[in-house]
Amino acid sequence: MINDKLVVGSEEWVKLPKLNIPAIKVRVDSGAKTSSLHAVNIHPFIKEGEHWVRFDVYPLQGNGRTLIHCEAEIIDKRIVKSSSGTRENRYVIKTFLYFGEHSWEIELTLTNRDSMGYRMLLGREAMIGRILVDPESSFLHGDLDEFKQKEVYREKHQEKQGLKIGLLASNPDLYSNKRIIEAGERLGHEVMFFNIRHCYMKLDAKNPEIHYRGGKILNDLDAVIPRIRPSMTFYGCALTRQFEALKIFSLNSAAAISQSRDKLFSLQLLLNNGVDIPTTGFANSPLDTNDLIKMVGGSPLIVKLLEGTQGKGVVLAETKKAAESVINAFKSLNANILVQEFIKEANGKDIRCFVIDGKVVAAMQREALPGEFRANIHLGGTASIIKITPEEKKIAIKATKAMGLKVAGVDIIRSSKGPLLLEVNSSPGLEGIEAATEKDIASLMIKAIERNLNWDNKIR
Incomplete structure (x- = not known):
């Protein structure tokens, strides 16, 4: 004590006994005016x-x-204005704060601090006349390692039963798959990787089952996250349908994934739902090639294989002669193609919006490297955070809903006619958008499963 004031470090463990919280790590921040506590599922009610x-x-x-x-x-x-500059309307409560044997009443605002480093922030209003801060020190009133934290909470806390989530994919070493597993486990769930090729099904009216190589039965999963590579679309969707038949929640349904992978049907579906796309033509006979080229505004134009994956089976035809040659070559192989206008004014840029549960949670702009070919589709280059327009946000949400997807990467291009939708990806990668936006997209995907299964209300 100095002049009857308590000396504390920049971070400390405190107690909030009136709230039945026996230990919580607090950031002591004299730069903040108000104190805040991490809180979710906040609901006001009348009591007496x-x-x-x-x-x-x-x-x-x-x-x-x-x-x-x-x-x-x-x-x-x-x-209350947060450290990020956003303003939020918060409930304010009073409770007693304990530093060891020392305690006094403070005001706390309630807010979701899930993205912050500390579950509680102690601002200067709660310190005035009581505390001196030694910013070079930490835990002057005792630290709690992981073992001690468990001891403190052994009798006080309630433990939620974690969900059993299956990640259906092909490569466990991909960044996206590793991040989803990591995020799920950090949020208290058991996330298991299952190679789609190693799963097999028992179709039976009374006792349907899904097995994994070695005989493990997967019927007890709470949810699955299908991340199906294009070459595995047919079997991956069949597997996902089997999980759905067993009443196991799928973050994206088999029907939604199937229609998003059908390039022609997905474009027709988008147009029927009022989503603008680059002018696109489709024909069966090589005899219609000339009119097909005129239909999309002539050369330069894009030729896309319907069965092609993102960035593959896409050709830029810069002249009418080149367009005729490419189209007729594909037709001679009985390949189904789309012909699409080339958006020159986009200048090698497009926008990827990441949509979860009907909300755009992140967006980035992708730009081709100098000299790199861009055919209305992302092939590489650099990515950076971007603020999208209300119209672009509306298109991304409308497109995702039209497809029936809960999670999607929506690619948009800016044209002289306004924003146009290029593609909706049902298994979008996380690496580029997490790096560009510094957002924890993987955790947002897991939280979407929690919401859909009403996990917040399920206590062991």
Whole structure:
């Protein structure tokens, strides 16, 4: 104590006994005015004629199982400006803060601090007249390692039963797959990788089953995340349908994935739902080639194989003669193709919007490297964060809903006619968009499963 003030470090473990929280790590920040507590499922209610709030707290960073149900009287509701500059209307409560044997009453605002490094922030209003901060020190009043945290919460906490989630894919070493497994486990779930090729099905009216190589039965999963490579679309969708038949939630349904992989049908579906695309032509006979070229505005134009994967089976025909040669060559092989206008003014750029549960959670702009060919589709280059327009956001959401997808990467190109939709990807990669936007997309995917299964209300 100095001049009767408590000396604390820049981070400390404290107690909030009135909220039944025996230990929570707090960031001591004299630069912040108000103190805040991580809270989710925040619901106001009336108790004995007074306004109260009910909320849940996950007090341990990186632990999705330890949960505390809390109630407190509301003393205010005020606008608070966060460190990121956004303004939020928050409920304010009062509770007692304990540093060891020292305690006093403080005000706390309730907010979701899931993306922050600490579950609680202690601002200067709670420190005035009581605390001196030594910014070079930490845990002057004792540290808690992982073992001690478990000991503290052994009797106090409620533990949520983690979900059993299957990741259906082909390569466990891909960045996206590793991130999804990591995010799921960090949020308290068991996430298992299953190679689609190693799964097999028992079709039976009374006892349908899904087996994994070695005889493991997968019927007890809570949810699956299908990330099906194009070459495995038929079998991957059949497998996903079998999980759906067993009443196991799939983050993207087999029907939605199938129609998103059918280039022609998906474009027709988008147009029927009022989503603009580059002018596109489709014909069966080589005799219609000349009119097909005129239909999309002449050369230069894009030729796309219907069975091609993203970035493959795409050709830029810069002249009418080249277009005729490419189209007729594909037709001679009985290959189905689309012919599409080339958006020159896009200048090698497109936009990838990542949509989860009907909301654009991240967006990036992708730009080709100098001299790199771009045929209305992303083939590489650089990526950077971008602020999309309301119209682009509306297109991304409308396209995802039209496909019936809960998770999608939506590619948009800016043209003189306005934003146009290029493609909807049902298994979008995470590496580029997480790097460009610094957002934890993998965790947002897991949380979409939690919402759809109402996991917040399922306590062991």
